[in-house]
Amino acid sequence: METFGFKFSSGGAHISRTMMLAELDAVLSAVPVGSDATDYREAILLKNVLGKITDSTRQKSLRHLRELYALKEATPIFGLLRKLHAIDAASLPLLAVQEAWARDPLFRATTPAVLDASEGQRVETASLAHALETAFPDQYSELSRNKVARNAASSWTQSGHLTGHANKTRQRIKPTAVAVTMAFFLGNFAGYHGAAVFSNPWCALLDLNADRARAMGQEAHRAGLLNLRAVGEVVDLNFPLLAEFQTEPS
Numbered sequence: 001m002e003t004f005g006f007k008f009s010s011g012g013a014h015i016s017r018t019m020m021l022a023e024l025d026a027v028l029s030a031v032p033v034g035s036d037a038t039d040y041r042e043a044i045l046l047k048n049v050l051g052k053i054t055d056s057t058r059q060k061s062l063r064h065l066r067e068l069y070a071l072k073e074a075t076p077i078f079g080l081l082r083k084l085h086a087i088d089a090a091s092l093p094l095l096a097v098q099e100a101w102a103r104d105p106l107f108r109a110t111t112p113a114v115l116d117a118s119e120g121q122r123v124e125t126a127s128l129a130h131a132l133e134t135a136f137p138d139q140y141s142e143l144s145r146n147k148v149a150r151n152a153a154s155s156w157t158q159s160g161h162l163t164g165h166a167n168k169t170r171q172r173i174k175p176t177a178v179a180v181t182m183a184f185f186l187g188n189f190a191g192y193h194g195a196a197v198f199s200n201p202w203c204a205l206l207d208l209n210a211d212r213a214r215a216m217g218q219e220a221h222r223a224g225l226l227n228l229r230a231v232g233e234v235v236d237l238n239f240p241l242l243a244e245f246q247t248e249p250s
Helices: 021-030 037-045 055-069 076-087 089-103 105-109 111-115 125-135 142-159 177-189 194-199 201-205 210-222 240-245
Strands: 227-231 234-238
Touching: 021 037, 021 055, 021 089, 021 142, 037 055, 055 089, 076 089, 076 177, 076 240, 089 105, 089 142, 089 177, 089 201, 105 125, 105 142, 111 125, 111 201, 125 142, 177 194, 177 201, 177 210, 177 240, 194 201, 194 210, 194 234, 210 227
Parallel strands: none
Antiparallel strands: 227 234
């Protein structure tokens, strides 16, 4: 799974930055699909597509974007994002949050504070910091926990899970067929097979319960994004459009 692009070690980009959605969007707009890692590097450092004033800030932006998204199409999880983004660019916030969630354990640790909140409920930064401490007890100082929590709160806002500036409240995601395709693909790859694919963590990330995920899967099927046949607990799911990314997890 790490070869695919998942990360499980401690630490993550959210100790310093948010999910950097605007920066990712700028890079994807500037670098064509099919480019190699050098092209992404040159776009940020030499062409300065992010509009950073100094070389050091360009270097830091490159490092954090690589931490979050790999910026290497040979890394399957980023290649998957690029291909689905080319189909529906408007789905980028939901594609990006799924990859960032898979690659940043710190961001992932804050999930309960957001997904467990009811629609319209205020979500405090302190609750994200508490979730981080629960996941990584005694590993981060209060200062670091609060910084990660603020960055994570911004990321959850960029993805659409939270709304507001100083006072953030929970809102429900309206997933697209393309975003659901990524959720099914990642869940299936991570070992959620059969009917379990409808309850995988990436579907939960899109605010989908099993019934709604099944219905959205049928929508993705009709759009030609995947093949799905589901009768009760018998589920036949495959991804001919994304076959190039189907490697065996290790």
